[in-house]
Amino acid sequence: MKLTAEMQDALQVVGKGGAVVYLTTSSRAGKPNTVGERFVAVFRDEYILIAEMFAQKTRVNVNENPVGVITMAHPVRGRTWSFHGPCTILQEGLPEGFVWEGLRAADALSEWGNWAEKEPPSEVPPDIRPPALVQRGVIALKVEGITDFHPERAGARVL
């Protein structure tokens, strides 16, 4: 599902006019995990990428239950979107030519495998800035559905 230009503008780091997002995954037994993520971008119009910086439970969850939901967290500015779809982690060391849901891992990692260099968190205040950025891949979500999370329209399909 192709994301609109407005969505693509929103799904980038705060310093470029985007937003922090929450990524929610779940164990196969239904135990959810909801974590805020700063390093976010859209890749090829339909994939949302997030820097994988030792997201331990997320990794366990998507390895056994590869689905996720991404919600806009801050600043929202009326962009009350939930993005749903298959979700995985791509990292160096995968078999050559590895493709997930139409996304070639090497392409995603080539562009976003070193997020700290590409988009350093210079706008983040010192007391909440990570002391060191260690990335070991990207979390990828292929958008297959978009719903509204505004309380009065919760669950309504956007696209």
Next chain:
Amino acid sequence: MSVLTTRMKNWLEATGAHIGTATAQGVPTVVVADRAKTEGRSTVRFALSDAQRQQIAGNLAANPQVAFGPGGLGSIRAAYQFKGAGRIEGGDLVVEVNEIYCTKPGPEAGLRLDTLPDEAVVKFEETRWRDNGPPR
């Protein structure tokens, strides 16, 4: 025994939360509440709209497990994740929190806080953040 600190309560009450639930088979759904009320040492109550209640009532009936993180500015400044058992009560979502994690990026991401002594959690917060809640 989980203990919500004053800082946690201040952030949750002011900024609400992104709340994850899931079917018994693990398909997640998220609702976003703008405000919360905290009760006692480990209870958080979220007022839900009718649409939000309809969205998660089925999940909770089959699977009460809930995870949530502070909304708005709290998603940046209040790096916590709370987990517990949720139920719909009087139109609200009520969560009895039984796990609390630090999600501050870096080496302490995923550190479990509810297993620490109360005073150690407060000390941890005082040495990691400069606020005790959102700006007024």
